[in-house]
Amino acid sequence: MEPSDLAGMALIAAAGPEEALAFIRAGVSSSPVLEVEMTSLLSEAGTARWPGLADALGRWRPRLPSLAPERDMGVMERLGGGLLIPEDPQWPPALDDLQLNAPIALWMRGQLPRIPEQRRCIALVGSRDSTSYGANVTGELASSLVQRGFTVVSGGAYGIDANAHRGALAAAAGGGASPSTLAVMAGGLDRFYPPGNEGLLRAIAEQGALVAEVPPGTNPTRYRFLQRNRLIAALCEVTVVVEARWRSGALNTAHHAEGLSRSVGAVPGSVYSANSAGCHRLLREGAAVCVTDAAEIAELAGSAGNNLAQEPDAATALHDGLGVEDLLLLDALPLRSATSAEKLSVVAGLGMATVLAGLGRLELMGLARRATNGWQRGAV
Amino acid sequence: MEPSDLAGMALIAAAGPEEALAFIRAGVSSSPVLEVEMTSLLSEAGTARWPGLADALGRWRPRLPSLAPERDMGVMERLGGGLLIPEDPQWPPALDDLQLNAPIALWMRGQLPRIPEQRRCIALVGSRDSTSYGANVTGELASSLVQRGFTVVSGGAYGIDANAHRGALAAAAGGGASPSTLAVMAGGLDRFYPPGNEGLLRAIAEQGALVAEVPPGTNPTRYRFLQRNRLIAALCEVTVVVEARWRSGALNTAHHAEGLSRSVGAVPGSVYSANSAGCHRLLREGAAVCVTDAAEIAELAGSAGNNLAQEPDAATALHDGLGVEDLLLLDALPLRSATSAEKLSVVAGLGMATVLAGLGRLELMGLARRATNGWQRGAV
Numbered sequence: 001m002e003p004s005d006l007a008g009m010a011l012i013a014a015a016g017p018e019e020a021l022a023f024i025r026a027g028v029s030s031s032p033v034l035e036v037e038m039t040s041l042l043s044e045a046g047t048a049r050w051p052g053l054a055d056a057l058g059r060w061r062p063r064l065p066s067l068a069p070e071r072d073m074g075v076m077e078r079l080g081g082g083l084l085i086p087e088d089p090q091w092p093p094a095l096d097d098l099q100l101n102a103p104i105a106l107w108m109r110g111q112l113p114r115i116p117e118q119r120r121c122i123a124l125v126g127s128r129d130s131t132s133y134g135a136n137v138t139g140e141l142a143s144s145l146v147q148r149g150f151t152v153v154s155g156g157a158y159g160i161d162a163n164a165h166r167g168a169l170a171a172a173a174g175g176g177a178s179p180s181t182l183a184v185m186a187g188g189l190d191r192f193y194p195p196g197n198e199g200l201l202r203a204i205a206e207q208g209a210l211v212a213e214v215p216p217g218t219n220p221t222r223y224r225f226l227q228r229n230r231l232i233a234a235l236c237e238v239t240v241v242v243e244a245r246w247r248s249g250a251l252n253t254a255h256h257a258e259g260l261s262r263s264v265g266a267v268p269g270s271v272y273s274a275n276s277a278g279c280h281r282l283l284r285e286g287a288a289v290c291v292t293d294a295a296e297i298a299e300l301a302g303s304a305g306n307n308l309a310q311e312p313d314a315a316t317a318l319h320d321g322l323g324v325e326d327l328l329l330l331d332a333l334p335l336r337s338a339t340s341a342e343k344l345s346v347v348a349g350l351g352m353a354t355v356l357a358g359l360g361r362l363e364l365m366g367l368a369r370r371a372t373n374g375w376q377r378g379a380v
Numbered sequence: 381m382e383p384s385d386l387a388g389m390a391l392i393a394a395a396g397p398e399e400a401l402a403f404i405r406a407g408v409s410s411s412p413v414l415e416v417e418m419t420s421l422l423s424e425a426g427t428a429r430w431p432g433l434a435d436a437l438g439r440w441r442p443r444l445p446s447l448a449p450e451r452d453m454g455v456m457e458r459l460g461g462g463l464l465i466p467e468d469p470q471w472p473p474a475l476d477d478l479q480l481n482a483p484i485a486l487w488m489r490g491q492l493p494r495i496p497e498q499r500r501c502i503a504l505v506g507s508r509d510s511t512s513y514g515a516n517v518t519g520e521l522a523s524s525l526v527q528r529g530f531t532v533v534s535g536g537a538y539g540i541d542a543n544a545h546r547g548a549l550a551a552a553a554g555g556g557a558s559p560s561t562l563a564v565m566a567g568g569l570d571r572f573y574p575p576g577n578e579g580l581l582r583a584i585a586e587q588g589a590l591v592a593e594v595p596p597g598t599n600p601t602r603y604r605f606l607q608r609n610r611l612i613a614a615l616c617e618v619t620v621v622v623e624a625r626w627r628s629g630a631l632n633t634a635h636h637a638e639g640l641s642r643s644v645g646a647v648p649g650s651v652y653s654a655n656s657a658g659c660h661r662l663l664r665e666g667a668a669v670c671v672t673d674a675a676e677i678a679e680l681a682g683s684a685g686n687n688l689a690q691e692p693d694a695a696t697a698l699h700d701g702l703g704v705e706d707l708l709l710l711d712a713l714p715l716r717s718a719t720s721a722e723k724l725s726v727v728a729g730l731g732m733a734t735v736l737a738g739l740g741r742l743e744l745m746g747l748a749r750r751a752t753n754g755w756q757r758g759a760v
Contacts, residue, residue: 005729055734057731058732058733058734059725059729059731059734060729062722062725062726063729065726066726137651221711222711223704223708223711267651268649268659268670269649269650270513270648270649270650271649277672279648280648283648283670284669284670284671284676290670292651292657292664293651296664324603327603328382332601342442345439346442346443346446349381349382349439349440349442349443350439351435351437351439352442353435354438354439
């Protein structure tokens, strides 16, 4: 069955996976008991009406003759991969948040011993036609996130996805971190798609991991691309859209993440760049938080109060800590000539006692200086 | 007294403006009755403790000898300007939202018959060291806002402020709109400050208006610049920060606007631009809405549901409106060869009835085509 076939997932939930397959194979036209239970499960999942079990069997059965699970397992084993099922201890609990939309199983291929914990996974996603700005930002974010111990998750596509995986792989070349990147694919893992990313996907298989919910031999279709996005969103603590047009599949991933109460970040860009319009749309609609560097993304991935991004060391002027009265006094102090405390009182609009106390404080900070004939601005 | 001298504003509120001046001139050291009333007014405004009337008199009285209201009025009249007081019918009601922080009076100079209504005023503010990006965005936003009938308000400073005023003045040169821009100054209106903007400020005086709460002859000090920002925020329905560093006076204006429950917009930019860091900070902290063009700013200025920005005409693919099943079917239709409905049922994972109904719909849209030996993708 296709990913997110809700009736199918309800059948598996009601009967168990092996019994579900046996039932579909059995050739009966329906089962009132199963149908009642499935209707109840679908209703809990928000699907009030569904066409019924007979209709679902009508779409599942035509595919039975082409099922070849042993062949699929053999193919994946030869590629150094395998199958992960919900009963495995390594099954990522993050996927349970998808409830009835969870994948039946995950095919995996690569070097990562297991799918990293959700709180260590960050998705970097975006348009296939990235600009050089998007490519730079993505590469830097990915490297920096891997150096902070995160796994960079993306979809293995052209553009931002490819930049994300490359940046993650490059972090190791720069030293310090082991490459950690995961590509969630829309088609079977026996071939590298899109063809132009073959070298990259091979490198991910050799240093990171490829994951898919469909068996080897499955074509990546538009529908499967859209469904794949929910897996990226579910596996990651934060989904960051680096560049996206007003309509873009990356926004679909962001909305999946939002629906799962995961954090969503969007990278801002030029208002003249159509490739940032989707990011600005997310920001404007309040669906994403503005993120500009890896530290801010790490902050989104931390539990409240952890991983807080440091404020930049903006040049703090010496007068930043002054109270209002001392600021008024400082503004009134002449730069070159000297003036009396009485005149300062008039110019600053402060009483004499305030002026004298303030001059003392400013003198200590080097902002005021006592001259022979009065007071002037300090040399600081 | 300086702008936002809360004790002074409380005195004026308690005694009335003329009596307040008479009391300060009178030379008495205090007034228990006035002090009780002022304490109550200050407490309402959130100032629980204040040093008392004697302390305030100590800072007001030294300035009495330099008061010369008739001279100030004469100067402004020669410049074609005048004084606006809260008792005037033209007093902008928007300033009342400042409560005890409202200005005592406004000096005005220029061609605008009055300060436009709050709902027609948009502040465009930002750093003095704008980039070419910020300059372009600001100029375009200002022109476009004036063409939509808004008045562009800013602070007459270098950088973004100057770009905003220039863009507003240029809208008229382009035809269609009368220039409408207001510069709120930190110093007296008898001279143009900063000197490098003299030509621009003169043009604003000739085609728009200059406004200040301090009398002619008053220097623009750091304190007065900060206070000036609250007037910009109060006069405008929306305050938009186009470019600002991490620490910037423009953020101060944005926070004033936020405090007054006015809308705040921030223009995104490159994550590599230090001049956009303040805008991104506002977005990240949820203090501003992301705005990328004049339509989105106008939407912020409209009452809910008005002035809605149109969604861009993004290329809508023909398959955008398809349901999930028809999308699965479309993906399964071969591009070159033809295939049977039975094979489509297997490939798409759909029952035969769904396939046949879907093929009919796709054929009507030109997305599927009947060939001699089956079905294939349409030529669309």
